[in-house]
Amino acid sequence: MTKKLYYENAYQTTFEATVMKSGDDYIVLSETAFYPTGGGQPHDKGTINGQEVTNVEEIDGEIRHYLNDSIPIGTIVEGIIDKDRRFDHMQQHAGQHILTAAFVELYGYETISFHLGTQIVTIDLNVENISPVELERVEKLANQMIQEQREIQTKWITKEEVSQYPLRKDPSVEDHIRLVIIPEFDYNACGGTHPRNTSEVQAISILGTERQKKKTRVEFVCGNRVRKQLHDKTTTVTKLTGLLNAPQGELETAANRLINRNKTLEKELKMLQETVFRFEAMDLLKEITSIGNQRVVQAVLIDKSLQELQTISRFILANNSEVNVLLVSEINGKLQFVCQREQTPINMKNLAQSVLPAINGKGGGNEKQAQGGGEAKTITSDALLTMLLHQLM
Numbered sequence: 001m002t003k004k005l006y007y008e009n010a011y012q013t014t015f016e017a018t019v020m021k022s023g024d025d026y027i028v029l030s031e032t033a034f035y036p037t038g039g040g041q042p043h044d045k046g047t048i049n050g051q052e053v054t055n056v057e058e059i060d061g062e063i064r065h066y067l068n069d070s071i072p073i074g075t076i077v078e079g080i081i082d083k084d085r086r087f088d089h090m091q092q093h094a095g096q097h098i099l100t101a102a103f104v105e106l107y108g109y110e111t112i113s114f115h116l117g118t119q120i121v122t123i124d125l126n127v128e129n130i131s132p133v134e135l136e137r138v139e140k141l142a143n144q145m146i147q148e149q150r151e152i153q154t155k156w157i158t159k160e161e162v163s164q165y166p167l168r169k170d171p172s173v174e175d176h177i178r179l180v181i182i183p184e185f186d187y188n189a190c191g192g193t194h195p196r197n198t199s200e201v202q203a204i205s206i207l208g209t210e211r212q213k214k215k216t217r218v219e220f221v222c223g224n225r226v227r228k229q230l231h232d233k234t235t236t237v238t239k240l241t242g243l244l245n246a247p248q249g250e251l252e253t254a255a256n257r258l259i260n261r262n263k264t265l266e267k268e269l270k271m272l273q274e275t276v277f278r279f280e281a282m283d284l285l286k287e288i289t290s291i292g293n294q295r296v297v298q299a300v301l302i303d304k305s306l307q308e309l310q311t312i313s314r315f316i317l318a319n320n321s322e323v324n325v326l327l328v329s330e331i332n333g334k335l336q337f338v339c340q341r342e343q344t345p346i347n348m349k350n351l352a353q354s355v356l357p358a359i360n361g362k363g364g365g366n367e368k369q370a371q372g373g374g375e376a377k378t379i380t381s382d383a384l385l386t387m388l389l390h391q392l393m
């Protein structure tokens with residue numbers, strides 16, 4: 001069994017140990033300060049004899065330090081832990097204990113899971129909704145616990161002693177139970193690394209919540225991450241105040257004004273586009289082609305979407321219901337076409353189907369109106385229109 005130095009002193013970041021086992025890509029040591037992934041907390045990083053430790057995991061009771069090159073059994077090695085990463089994890093983990101306890105203390109909401117991410121930390125609470133007022137009060141109590149500089153104790157107990165402590169959950173391990181205690185506030189069975197005092201957590205900031213079925217995920221950061229968050233948010237706000245030409249307090253009003261103006265402009269643009277399409281339809285109606293006893297309005301239009309072709313076609317037929325409309329357009333490297341009529345006896349669905357193989361395309365519709373689209377590689381839009389016209393002969 002490896003001696004777990006991280007349980008004796010969470011601040012120890014250098015150590016010496018003997019290699020007890022040497023696998024293909026990992027080693028097991030006589031003692032280690034490297035915390036293995038577990039209990040929601042990621043593993044430590046650092047070096048062993050100068051080699052980067054890529055992962056640390058506890059498997060079958062052994063703590064495996066993964067390395068690119070293995071080290072022979074019996075070698076005495078020097079381990080160095082990435083101090084900043086360890087302390088960050090200590091801050092986030094202790095912060096999580098405090099926040100979890102504050103939710104229980106004020107509202108009885110229980111934490112069902114915890115995740116310590118690279119940017120933010122989350123806990124899932126067994127409640128569907130949490131109000132902003134509740135969040136604010138919880139955040140305030142959590143930060144008060146930090147300001148009161150409460151001691152954080154750790155204690156090893158046996159299964160029999162568990163009942164002496166007001167634990168939130170039954171411990172997941174049977175024996176050698178490790179308690180993390182903030183006296184008169186939080187009693188927890190936990191195997192993570194924590195600072196000695198709540199003051200070292202520095203600050204807790206709730207960033208937001210996300211509803212997940214019957215639970216709520218609370219996102220937060222502690223310690224140095226609060227400063228980082230504030231820095232990032234300040235950078236964003238500064239950019240926005242410049243872009244919107246409004247001070248921070250008026251950003252919301254300025255953004256709303258912009259959004260509403262955008263909506264109005266979109267409406268106006270849509271109306272103008274319709275007017276243009278009406279004119280295009282009127283223009284096309286000036287040249288009606290006769291094929292046999294059928295009269296046809298036909299055109300190749302530039303950069304029109306299928307929806308736009310359909311709108312123009314509708315306007316044409318609204319003015320003259322006795323023509324057949326055949327419109328083709330090439331847009332973004334694809335061919336699109338619409339065939340439509342009101343009074344004539346032409347089956348537009350059959351007409352559309354007959355040209356689809358030529359453009360390796362897909363289409364649909366009914367007797368009166370059909371459309372399709374496909375590749376522009378094999379034939380041009382003019383050739384496609386010619387094919388459609390031929391079908392009317």
Ligand SMILES: [Zn+2]
Nearest residue numbers: 093180190192
């Ligand atoms: Zn813990």
